[in-house]
Amino acid sequence: MAEGFTAAVELRELSRRCGNVAANAGINLRVEPGTIHGVIGENGAGKSTAMKILYGVMQPDSGDIFIDGKKCVWTSPTDAIAMGVGMVHQHFMLAGPYSALDNILLGAEPRRWGMIDRKRARARLEALASQYGLPVDWDRPIEELPVGIQQRIEILKLLYREARILILDEPTAVLTPQETNDLFCNLKKLRSEGKTILLITHKLREVMAFTDRVTVFRAGKVTGEVQTAQTTPQELASLMVGRKVVLNINVSPASPRPEPAIEIAGLSLAGEGAGSRHSLSNVSLRVNRGEIVGIAGVEGNGQSELLQAMLHPRDARCRTSGTVQFLNEDVTAWEALKIRDLGVAVIPQDRQHEGLLLERPVSESFLLGLQRNPAFSRWGLLNSGNWQAAATRAMKEYDVRPGDLTMPAGRLSGGNQQKLIVAREFQRQPRVLIAAQPTRGVDVGAIEFIHERIVRARDEGAGVLLVSFELDEILALSDRILVMYEGRIVAEFNRGGVSERELGLKMAGS
């Protein structure tokens, strides 16, 4: 569209410093009304900061925001929503035990004689839901609804507040492929009703398929704004990273050895409370050395419980029955540290809470779990020289930037945090690698790096168990694919033996 049209959203020379870092340095962004506009960039590129400024939780140091051509200055999200700008967060902001209706009303309750006028609200919401084709069960507690519906409620929340500009932050991270399709159908409908949508994502495929225009962020600046129809994923990836990137690494066929790396038999975990379904029921699987076995599934179908049970089989809260073997050793009764010492490396699902000491220097996160390794301590005394030297070497080898060992780990970008964890875990010379969501929320450059390392570990003889909610990742890396649904393994495929659609259906339990 030509200049001169009034943009729905315009950011002009927006700058904001966070500490010593220029999170945004002169951002210019123009979004035409009634379009789906993609915003992409690596973690730490400044797209979240720009969006936070746009919906009012952060204030810019300099620069202006224009909504429908009007200059806006706001000090809170309340101001932003009053101007019609709303955000759906990656982690939903919902009150679990409340009904869908109450969640939507929360903070904007229509009152009558001091009471909440649910009747009026309901009528309005039902009209909205049918106008946009977003049916919802209004009275169920929200925690009982599937994630896809929860997200729908978040969107309705914004529509109820008369938002015209919707910002969606990584909306598909927790959805099944089918739910993702539904979401984008709904977004298209919203667009045809005149809403403007900003889609923050790192999935190039979604950008290519569903957006009209794309703005690319890198290092606090905008490096490109292109018409989606006139670009390619390759070009976008290069704009994001600043160099040429291999999007799909070539995974050579595996040459598995017949030695088992992981053998799990009949693993079960009873659910909490009487009568609830099992979190894990009778899971059995085998991973040989030299192969990657991927576990596909929608988040919350027993994947985390499976990993916990493998790493803490002794703990009654993690395992009620079944056996766990690593490298032909029955470790069911072992302590966690002893299991790890067999050469079991773990890339945990939630890197911030399970992988790092966020407030402590990088060097301490590097040592975590290795503190009893003879290279780093003797008679219980830490060998600081060895430890710091190994950490420095690893930061270089695994390209963790900046390589400052004294910086708190929480200040690293997501990709560098993940590389730090990979660096640490690979110090063990892993013979077993358990990788859970190894590239979640990580930029394309780091994804490429981490995938390469995982494949290299496999080729050096490690048995790899990969848990991922990203179909692309599962399909690209796995030599065999297992599908988990409601705590059970419901299907098994060989590399190339399954289509994406079929896999998606299995993940949804059909």
Added chain:
Amino acid sequence: MRKILQPILAVVLGLTLGLGVTWIAGESPWHVLRILGRGAFGSSYDFGMTLFYATPLIFTGLSVAVAFHAGLFNIGAEGQLTLGALAAAAVGALWPGLPAPLAPVLAGVAAIVAGTCWGAIPGWLRARRGSHEVINTIMLNFVAAGLASYVALYLLKNPDSQNPETRPMGAGYLIHQFGFFGGAPVSAALPLAVGTAFLIWMLLWKTALGFEIRAVGQSESAARVAGIDTGKIRILAMAIAGGLAGLVGIGEVLGNAGKFRLGFSPDYGFLGIAVALLGRNQPLGVVAAALLFGALHKGTADLDMETEHVTRELSLVLQALIILSVSAEGLWSWMKKRGQT
């Protein structure tokens, strides 16, 4: 640099506010400050008393700090030190005839063991039963106080005294008192406290166990994924905290009274929380903060006698104001951090 400067500023602010209160009460702040300084440092006896009060505060401050590094809040130092002192005195009362090198070592070990056990109980309850250590340590303080009363009043009562105390221990138990403090009971417990602070520093920053303790305190989930037995570490940290508080018994029983006197502690255990807070949970900081609180304790005791309008309670007001300004400083940097993100 800022890490050292900020607590000092907080102390100055607290002291200024405290002097403001005395001024409102009708005393000249300058006069009060002079008495405070003279009371704490004016003579070798005064300084000795300052050190005498500081010694138990080093132990309890370290106790709270170690627990804090493991992510636990030890409010039970008071009970742990009561049982430590009681155990040391009990050994002395039961075997008064033991000779010198053996006797104090045995009594000292008893103090440590008693404190360790009393600390390990809430640690175990937290790690294995999930009940919160704050509540359990507070309750165990009452249990310890009751137990101590029973032992001092019935089992080991001193027949020659009207006071609630145990039978005196034999002469072989008493440890060295330094002569140059004009009679103030500064004993070998002081160098023991400083040495202990150094050992705790080594433990926390130079050993694998200390790293594990700090890792559990920083992020229990990350420590658990890394294979650390977080429950075991929590029990251990609380046991060490208890043992440190138990060490208070050595200074009081072996270095001062020669027996267990009910109510000997002017809340050393609770002051230890303030000491750890002001010392930022660093052993060296704890030693410095303990000296400051020791000086305040001694100085304000003199204020009571030498001024008309200021009473002993002002000591608590002063200490409270310092604690408040220290925590306000924490609040301030927290708000600053929030403003940035």
